[in-house]
Amino acid sequence: MGISIWQLLIVLGIVVLLFGTKKLRNIGSDLGGAIRGFKKSMNDDDTTANEQKSVEEQSDATAYQTRAEDKTEQKPHS
Numbered sequence: 208m209g210i211s212i213w214q215l216l217i218v219l220g221i222v223v224l225l226f227g228t229k230k231l232r233n234i235g236s237d238l239g240g241a242i243r244g245f246k247k248s249m250n251d252d253d254t255t256a257n258e259q260k261s262v263e264e265q266s267d268a269t270a271y272q273t274r275a276e277d278k279t280e281q282k283p284h285s
Contacts, residue, residue: 223231 226234
């Protein structure tokens with residue numbers, strides 16, 4: 208027993224009568240812009256996180272390489 212098509216059409220008609228088509232168009236475009244901005248910020252966040260992870264991996268690799276070189280240089284030669 209869900210909502211039938213007739214109930215949806217009645218609700219849609221009431222909304223159009225209350226707000227008018229121009230205001231509904233503005234609300235739709237504002238909502239679309241907000242969703243677009245949200246998606247863009249999420250993608251920027253992922254890109255920033257990936258770049259940061261890449262920098263951390265490079266610095267870790269450099270640190271391990273430096274430690275390995277230090278250990279080999281500290282051993283006395285027999």
